[in-house]
Amino acid sequence: MSTDLNVHKCPNGHLCYPKHSVCPKCGVLMGNKTVSLSELNGTVVTWTKSTVPPPGVRSPNILAIVEYYIEGQSITLLGGIENESVNIGDVVKATYVSSLRDAEYGQRDEESQTWSGHRFKVVN
Amino acid sequence: MDRVAIIGVSMTQFGVREGSWIRDLLSEAAMDCIETTGIVPKNIDHVYVSNMASGEFEGQTGIMNALVHDIGAIPAYTARIDQTSASGGAGIYAAWQSIASGQSDMTLLVGGEKMTHTSTSMATEIISTLTHPVEYKHGVTLPSFAGLIAQLYLHKYNASRESLAKVAVKNHKNGVDNPHAHFRKEVDIEAVLNSPIVADPLRLYDFCPITDGSAALMFCSESRAKKITQDYVVITGIGGATDTHVVHERREPTTLDAVVNSSNKAYEMANKTPNDIDVAELHDMFTILEILQSEDLGFFNKGEGWKAVEQGVTDIDGELPINTSGGLKSKGHPLGASGVAQVHELYHQLMGTAGKRQVDAKTGLACNIGGFGNCAITTILESI
Numbered sequence: 001m002s003t004d005l006n007v008h009k010c011p012n013g014h015l016c017y018p019k020h021s022v023c024p025k026c027g028v029l030m031g032n033k034t035v036s037l038s039e040l041n042g043t044v045v046t047w048t049k050s051t052v053p054p055p056g057v058r059s060p061n062i063l064a065i066v067e068y069y070i071e072g073q074s075i076t077l078l079g080g081i082e083n084e085s086v087n088i089g090d091v092v093k094a095t096y097v098s099s100l101r102d103a104e105y106g107q108r109d110e111e112s113q114t115w116s117g118h119r120f121k122v123v124n
Numbered sequence: 125m126d127r128v129a130i131i132g133v134s135m136t137q138f139g140v141r142e143g144s145w146i147r148d149l150l151s152e153a154a155m156d157c158i159e160t161t162g163i164v165p166k167n168i169d170h171v172y173v174s175n176m177a178s179g180e181f182e183g184q185t186g187i188m189n190a191l192v193h194d195i196g197a198i199p200a201y202t203a204r205i206d207q208t209s210a211s212g213g214a215g216i217y218a219a220w221q222s223i224a225s226g227q228s229d230m231t232l233l234v235g236g237e238k239m240t241h242t243s244t245s246m247a248t249e250i251i252s253t254l255t256h257p258v259e260y261k262h263g264v265t266l267p268s269f270a271g272l273i274a275q276l277y278l279h280k281y282n283a284s285r286e287s288l289a290k291v292a293v294k295n296h297k298n299g300v301d302n303p304h305a306h307f308r309k310e311v312d313i314e315a316v317l318n319s320p321i322v323a324d325p326l327r328l329y330d331f332c333p334i335t336d337g338s339a340a341l342m343f344c345s346e347s348r349a350k351k352i353t354q355d356y357v358v359i360t361g362i363g364g365a366t367d368t369h370v371v372h373e374r375r376e377p378t379t380l381d382a383v384v385n386s387s388n389k390a391y392e393m394a395n396k397t398p399n400d401i402d403v404a405e406l407h408d409m410f411t412i413l414e415i416l417q418s419e420d421l422g423f424f425n426k427g428e429g430w431k432a433v434e435q436g437v438t439d440i441d442g443e444l445p446i447n448t449s450g451g452l453k454s455k456g457h458p459l460g461a462s463g464v465a466q467v468h469e470l471y472h473q474l475m476g477t478a479g480k481r482q483v484d485a486k487t488g489l490a491c492n493i494g495g496f497g498n499c500a501i502t503t504i505l506e507s508i
């Protein structure tokens with residue numbers, strides 16, 4: 001299994017994350033093409049530090065919306081920040097985490113979705 | 125076209141209603157509305173119940189069936205309407221459609237939620253299950269979305285943190301005069317700014333409480349209403365819209381497109397503009413949401429809603445009073461009840477029966493939001 005941060009590409013070249021049935025930009029059926037963002041730098045659009053996270057989630061939980069530019073497009077993703085603090089405009093790289101939260105303590109059925117994914121590390 | 129009228133409203137005490145479960149709360153509001161309007165339960169054709177999560181909170185599903193039986197309205201058609209936090213607004217839309225289509229001559233809408241028997245963390249978790257898997261796995265909650273967007277708003281528009289606090293101060297002040305409100309206590313700016321951080325930059329007092337409660341409205345056509353009562357208001361505009369489920373995929377994170385689109389539909393239908401609105405009830409689940417909506421409804425330019433709060437424009441004695449009821453902030457936010465309770469307040473404002481909270485108003489607007497702007501319903505009401 002790839003530990004890259006992959007986003008999805010529609011047959012017309014539009015990027016999206018996560019994958020939907022059809023491309024949010026042009027409405028065509030999504031295929032299976034992906035593009036990796038793992039080697040790229042992203043920029044922090046905004047962040048928050050959640051001090052009362054839900055059951056099974058790290059505390060505090062610093063979350064950010066990060067924007068990447070690739071193939072002439074902007075794509076935004078949400079993820080945790082690995083550093084103790086972060087600012088708007090910080091440059092980040094994605095890092096793979098095998099378990100983002102302990103699904104046993106949440107409401108959602110553990111089998112219904114994946115729990116691995118990516119957080120971001122500041123690399124200013 | 126025969127307009128759709130609201131001929132009576134009710135709401136229970138909002139707060140910690142120990143010993144009252146979802147069936148009790150719904151029934152209490154429904155019976156009060158039935159008594160207020162004098163409508164015989166057997167003569168109600170449709171009963172809608174706005175509720176997000178009675179199964180998850182309490183382990184009780186089928187609550188619409190329970191309500192129709194409990195209030196003696198069998199064989200009325202019934203359905204539970206879920207649009208998460210916007211279930212109340214969605215219920216208003218369903219009730220409006222039932223009358224406008226001619227399918228029902230008399231429709232009762234009851235919204236309610238029972239929440240306080242669970243811990244704050246469990247209640248927040250139940251609500252956060254509305255998020256997409258790729259967001260949920262990061263431990264996202266609705267408060268953390270509010271923190272993310274508030275941080276960006278303050279940065280992008282150079283807005284003051286105090287302006288967010290002032291939304292809370294204003295709404296708590298209004299709530300003092302609302303006997304149904306969960307909190308009837310003023311707070312000052314210092315108290316908000318010194319309350320514990322929940323999702324930076326937002327603090328505890330930027331958030332509405334977790335609350336039990338229920339509210340109800342009775343709908344019929346205006347021609348029927350005229351035969352029953354002098355005391356009714358009419359819905360002249362209504363619209364609903366949906367935005368991305370995944371919040372990070374929004375076109376512009378500080379704009380709630382569902383609010384923009386739903387209100388455009390409502391304004392067009394009512395043949396009104398934002399300038400025509402005299403009083404508004406907005407979905408201040410978080411202080412930042414009231415400011416975002418006040419812009420996306422067209423009351424203020426994007427990035428300037430915070431200034432209007434600072435200048436007192438949205439105070440109860442300002443040019444455009446917002447949340448005279450005290451808002452979700454002081455009334456509390458029993459999810460499915462909130463959109464219904466917004467219209468409960470507007471009914472009283474338009475009828476001139478809002479007591480100490482009374483403002484001069486002929487046209488009112490309610491905006492009810494689900495998720496962090498995932499869905500929105502805008503309703504425009506007018507006095508006759």
Ligand SMILES: [Zn+2]
Nearest residue numbers: 010014023026
């Ligand atoms: Zn496309």
